[in-house]
Each structure stands twice: as structure tokens, then as C-alpha cells.
Amino acid sequence: MLFSRCLVLAVACCAAPLVLEAQTLVPPDSVRRGEPAFAVYVPSGPGVAAADHVLTIRYADGAMSPGYRGFRVPAGASAGGLDVVGTGLPATTRRGPFVLFLVSVPVDAALGVATMSVFGPDGQALAGARFTIADRTFVREDLRLDAMLTGLRVDSDPVKTEQAVRYQAILSTVHPEAAYLSGGFVRPVASRRQTSMFGMRRRYLYADGSVDVTMHSGIDFGCPAGTPVVAAGDGLIVMAEDRIVTGKTVIIEHLPGTYTIYMHLSSIEVPVGTRIGRGELIGAVGMTGLATGPHLHWEFRVMGVACDPEALIGLDKMPSIRTILPAIEGR
Numbered sequence: 001m002l003f004s005r006c007l008v009l010a011v012a013c014c015a016a017p018l019v020l021e022a023q024t025l026v027p028p029d030s031v032r033r034g035e036p037a038f039a040v041y042v043p044s045g046p047g048v049a050a051a052d053h054v055l056t057i058r059y060a061d062g063a064m065s066p067g068y069r070g071f072r073v074p075a076g077a078s079a080g081g082l083d084v085v086g087t088g089l090p091a092t093t094r095r096g097p098f099v100l101f102l103v104s105v106p107v108d109a110a111l112g113v114a115t116m117s118v119f120g121p122d123g124q125a126l127a128g129a130r131f132t133i134a135d136r137t138f139v140r141e142d143l144r145l146d147a148m149l150t151g152l153r154v155d156s157d158p159v160k161t162e163q164a165v166r167y168q169a170i171l172s173t174v175h176p177e178a179a180y181l182s183g184g185f186v187r188p189v190a191s192r193r194q195t196s197m198f199g200m201r202r203r204y205l206y207a208d209g210s211v212d213v214t215m216h217s218g219i220d221f222g223c224p225a226g227t228p229v230v231a232a233g234d235g236l237i238v239m240a241e242d243r244i245v246t247g248k249t250v251i252i253e254h255l256p257g258t259y260t261i262y263m264h265l266s267s268i269e270v271p272v273g274t275r276i277g278r279g280e281l282i283g284a285v286g287m288t289g290l291a292t293g294p295h296l297h298w299e300f301r302v303m304g305v306a307c308d309p310e311a312l313i314g315l316d317k318m319p320s321i322r323t324i325l326p327a328i329e330g331r
């Protein structure tokens, strides 16, 4: 019951306890391992910037998530399920504007009850709420690599190292002002044929007989070379370059610390710095870099943690803002 999640803060002031107005944090009801989810925080009044709020998750085993920055839906946005306006409610209420958070649950997160906490600009705890981490099964696959592809993956190369360092630096960058996303994702290619799912436990069988086990951190769409690839959501192009391992690669920033990645393209149509809209062309499917056939590797990372981007397509697989807001208003 949502009302029970309200947290009333009592603070000592002038020796007498003072009860502040209730502040509410609405978590998702349940999130599966490896999936993203939204949480909504309703401040007691206007004034503090959304990006000055940080949300953390403590999992059942005590492990802590990174801090997720708050954001607001860009003004005028009306698509997909993040639209506060589209719910028929005013964007601001007498309790102040909503602060949204997009969180990412790792594939190996501890199952059971987890706790979310929201902190204000001075690091003070503002609200807390509980939600459940549910299980999800991930399939396994073996991928046999010939000598050439084995070399591409295992040989050390200073250029590869430099590219990897820069790639990680981009994905770990958190711009508090980056709030471009105004709705759910669209599929980046027209094809629904997935040749490798998110979260697959993948064994690379190298040409020399050795084996490496990894987690497939994205979705592979198998489709013909030249198939148009579009931006999954509104954002800013922060990488558009040819890399040794991932081939021609585009990274789009959507929210603070939140990125989608498109790999193995045959061509790139957008330079770094371009503001891109959901569904707009960014390039074409190819097999550049480490690829055994033409496909799009599509990846989604929030604060560095890979999670399943399919969960944001249409926003119909998780409790969305649309279902959450009337519950807040109804209390």
C-alpha cells in the first residue's frame, strides 16, 4: 500500500521535536535482476534542483548501489510514459515538482527486499522505501572464435588499451544537467530477431583451446548489413568512432550517467555533440570490430551497470510513472 511507504521525518529543533511535512518516495513494486526501473520522489516543496537529489539502493546482502542522480522530464515532453504532463496532472503540485530516478539492478543483485534512500543537496536523508528484487533466468551460449577473432579479443595493443580507458571514462561521466530522455525507448532496428539476449552467460572458445566466460551485456539483433539504426531515445551523441574491438561505435547520453551504445556499425551518420531525437537515424548495421556476422550490439548502462534495454521499450513491462502518479495523487 503506497500510503504506508510515506516517511515522516522528525528532527530535533530548539530541544522540541518538529515534524516536517511528509515527503514521499515511490519505488517500483518489484524489479527483476538485470533490469532498469524508475522511482519517483515528491519533495515537500519547490526549490531544490532535481539533480541535487541522489538515490541509493541497499540490497538484501548489504551491497550498495552507486548513487543515482535525480532528473526531471524535459519541459514540453509528452511521449512514452515519463510524461508527467501526459497523465493529465500538472507538472508541479502544491508539494512541488516530482524528481525522477532511473536505477539499474545488476544481474547478480541479491534477491529479496532492498531499500531505496533519497538524499538532499547536503547529503541529508530525505525519504526511504522498500521494494523487491525478483529472479530472472539467463541463458548460456558458446561462441567459437577463429585465430583472427581470438587475436582481436586477447592480444594486447596500446591503441586498444587507450580506447578502453576513454570508453570507460565516457560511461562513468555523470553530467547533472543531462536530462534529455522524455519517454520510453524504441527498438533501434526494425528487426526483432535477437541472436544473443541480454545477460547470456557467454563462453568464448578461443582458437588455442582456452576458454573465457563473460556476461553478454547487451542485445544482439541479427539483421542484414546496411539496415538503418536509430536512436533508442532522446539524447546527446557523446561518442562516434571506429574502435578495434567494437568497430564503428556510437554512444548516446540520455540522463545523468545513463547511456545507450550501438556497436559494429558499417557507417555512422552523426558526429559527437549532436542532439538526437528518439527514432532518428544514427548509422547502419555492419560487422566491424569483433563480430562473426552482421548484427547490432545494443547496450544500456546506468552508472556503469549494464541492464536490459528492452525493459524500457514502450515502458509496458514495469510499473511506470503513469501508474505511479495517480496513486500519489490519490492519497
Ligand SMILES: [Zn+2]
Residues within 6 Å of the ligand: 196, 216, 218, 219, 220, 296, 297, 298
Ligand atoms: Zn553483442
